[in-house]
Amino acid sequence: MALNKENILIVDDDIKILELLARRLKEFNYHVFKAISVKEALFILKDTSIDLLITDIQMPEVDGIQLLKYAKEHYPNMPKLVVTGYPSVGGALEVLKSGAMDYLTKPFTKEELKMAVERALEKRQEHQGAIISVPSPIQQPAFKEMVGDSTAFGQVLTIVDRVKDNKATVLIQGESGTGKELVARAIHYSGKYSKGPFIAVNCGAIPENLQEAELFGYIKGAFTGADQNRNGFFQAASGGTLFLDEIGNACLDVQAKLLRALQEKEITKVGSRTSEKVDLRVVAATNMDLSEEIKKKSFREDLYYRLTVVEIKVPPLRERKSDIPLLVDRFLQKYGMEYRDRLLRMDSEALKILERYSWPGNIRELENVVQRAVIMADGPIGVKDLPDFLKYEIEFPEEELMPLRDMERQYIKRVLLYAEGNKTKAAKILKISRKTLRDKLD
Ligand SMILES: Nc1ncnc2c1ncn2[C@@H]1O[C@H](COP(=O)(O)OP(=O)(O)OP(=O)(O)O)[C@@H](O)[C@H]1O
Ligand SMILES: [Mg+2]
Numbered sequence: 001m002a003l004n005k006e007n008i009l010i011v012d013d014d015i016k017i018l019e020l021l022a023r024r025l026k027e028f029n030y031h032v033f034k035a036i037s038v039k040e041a042l043f044i045l046k047d048t049s050i051d052l053l054i055t056d057i058q059m060p061e062v063d064g065i066q067l068l069k070y071a072k073e074h075y076p077n078m079p080k081l082v083v084t085g086y087p088s089v090g091g092a093l094e095v096l097k098s099g100a101m102d103y104l105t106k107p108f109t110k111e112e113l114k115m116a117v118e119r120a121l122e123k124r125q126e127h128q129g130a131i132i133s134v135p136s137p138i139q140q141p142a143f144k145e146m147v148g149d150s151t152a153f154g155q156v157l158t159i160v161d162r163v164k165d166n167k168a169t170v171l172i173q174g175e176s177g178t179g180k181e182l183v184a185r186a187i188h189y190s191g192k193y194s195k196g197p198f199i200a201v202n203c204g205a206i207p208e209n210l211q212e213a214e215l216f217g218y219i220k221g222a223f224t225g226a227d228q229n230r231n232g233f234f235q236a237a238s239g240g241t242l243f244l245d246e247i248g249n250a251c252l253d254v255q256a257k258l259l260r261a262l263q264e265k266e267i268t269k270v271g272s273r274t275s276e277k278v279d280l281r282v283v284a285a286t287n288m289d290l291s292e293e294i295k296k297k298s299f300r301e302d303l304y305y306r307l308t309v310v311e312i313k314v315p316p317l318r319e320r321k322s323d324i325p326l327l328v329d330r331f332l333q334k335y336g337m338e339y340r341d342r343l344l345r346m347d348s349e350a351l352k353i354l355e356r357y358s359w360p361g362n363i364r365e366l367e368n369v370v371q372r373a374v375i376m377a378d379g380p381i382g383v384k385d386l387p388d389f390l391k392y393e394i395e396f397p398e399e400e401l402m403p404l405r406d407m408e409r410q411y412i413k414r415v416l417l418y419a420e421g422n423k424t425k426a427a428k429i430l431k432i433s434r435k436t437l438r439d440k441l442d
Contacts (some may be wrong), residue, residue, distance in 0.1 A: 006121060009033040011041045011067060012083070013059040017106075020082070024110055025117070033275065037212070038062035042199070042236055045075065052120055054081045061206045061214060072198070079120040083108075142245040146182055147330045150320035156183060156312055163310050164191030169262055171247075174286040174314030180285040181245065182313060188241040193281055196240025201233050203254075204246035211254045213270045216261070222271025233269050234278050240288040243283045247307070248288035248299060259303045282307075317366065318357040324355050327363060331370035332381075339375055346373070346381040355384060357390050358360030412440060 008030045012103060015036065022032045033048060035041035039060065039169050044050070057064035082103035098179055104116050115253050126279055146157070150204045163170055172180045181200065188198040219230035232285070235243060244250070252257060261267045266275040284307050293299035317323070328346060336344045350373075359365055373385040383391070412430070419425040427437040 005031070007031045008052045008054060008117070009035065009041060009044055009047060009048070009050045009057040011035045011038065011053070011059075013037060013056065015081075017056070021113070024113055028114055028117070030117070038064070038067045039233070039236065041067055042070070042197075043231070050075070050077050050078060052077060052081065052117065054117075056081055057082060057084045061210070062201065063205075070197075070199070078358065081116055081120045090387070113323060125180055138422050146179065146186060147326045148320065148323035149321045149326060152315040153323055155400055158316055159310065159312050160186050160190070166192075167281045168285045168309045169281070169307055170310045170312060172283065172312045172314060173290075174285075174287060175316045175362055176287050177361050177362035178314040178316055180287070180314055181243070182239070183312060183365040184243045184245075184283045184285060187283055188212075188243075188281075194242050196280070197237055198241050198243065199233055199237040200243040200245055202245045204249035208251040208254075212257060214256065215254065216269055218270035219272045222269070226271065229269070232267070232269070234261060236278065238278060238279045239280065241283055244282060244284040244378055246286060247284040248286040248293055249292060252298070252300065255300045255303050256337045259296075259300065259306055262303075263308050305419055318363045324366070327366055328354060328370055330375065331367050335371045335374040343382055344374055344377060346370075347383075350383050350386055353386055353390050410442070412437070423431060 008025055010018060010025070010032065011023045012021070013036055018034050019035060022034055025032045033044050033050065034063045035044055039062065041053075041055070045053075052074075053067075055067055064082065068082070069079055073084060084103060084105060104112060108116075132352040148154075148157075160183060170184075170187060172183050174180050184200070185198060188194060192403060195349055201215070203211065213226075213230075213232065215232045216234055217230050218226050219229045222434055244258075257267075261278065264275075265279070266277050268275045285435070290299050294301045294304060328351060332344055336342055354366065361368075369390065370386060372387070377385045412426070415425070415426045415429050419429065423434055423437055427434045430437065432440075
């Protein structure tokens, strides 16, 4: 059998699967690298030239989607294969969006694995061929990805532009799905630190007792299972940007250490007595109202002030409805080409419905609605391709809005009509005194 020289990195938090995959791939004569977490995978990717990444999706702490997104940005030509035990339509879409080319559903046979790996590696060769004529792949993906021309969004972009080249800590606040992560990426990729890594850590996804070790690293023997020295995310992001997502979920102990890391620019690994210098920019995000958390004593006030050297408030979509047509266009382009190989249009009735809705899930929700419509539609996208909940939202046309006083006057008139002009009866229904009713009528 010919010797395959390719390096394959497999990432799975389930040791059994990791070992099984490794054994099989070795049988096919590949060099195999194993990682039981995304963090471990990042270290291997940094030091080794990997030809194919195979990853699980569902993993504690940082999931496979994050890894795929990271790999898509930093190693655009490396083929990526996903091994998953939970196939679902939504999940599959997310996987494809994050840059994986193919995926394999557990359980799979040896033959299926072999085929998938060979197919993925072949694609890499095609890509390398193409790269010669296209010298620079996507350079600053995030900035270009953001669209919007409302004043509210313009203010966000202005601040992004101002902070992109310096190391000031930035806190991004906004409701779920407003684009906080995209803003963080824009800061990183458009600025001076774009050559360094962008590492996104979801503080809410790391169990409290592991947060310190994950962020700052640990030394051998620091706790059971710590069988070697390990760097944390702070060091992994050195020279680049560390994005601390859902910072409101960092536990109080870790908050104290974060404060120190930001102030002194040094960290101490768990179990160590010496501190180490770190050089990176920190961008944090939250959809909580941190001032409330401070009142409840679940967030440190001093850390809050440290983080908000620069504050970016990403407005909810309902406060920048004029961005909706542009966003819809963007998503029509993106998903039209991806799923239908052509650009789909949306008729004005459907667009009107999108402009009226209040979008509690913000841009993410809008994106999902457009994506679904692109998949469902068999012509220009119309009202019939939109989900029903958009159409049923109770909604006053602008011209029906009125001051409370006028509303009250109209209502009192109706009650009086019902009471056939009997003021005592009307006052009883309204639960006010006859005198009050008389005053109001005057
Ligand atoms: N201005 C924009 N232009 C185009 N797409 C956008 C814009 N803002 C956000 N999006 C898209 O909307 C989705 C949600 O954005 P993102 O993940 O950055 O939001 P978030 O605020 O971090 O959400 P969460 O609070 O749920 O973590 C993403 O798919 C992103 O690409
Ligand atoms: Mg986010």
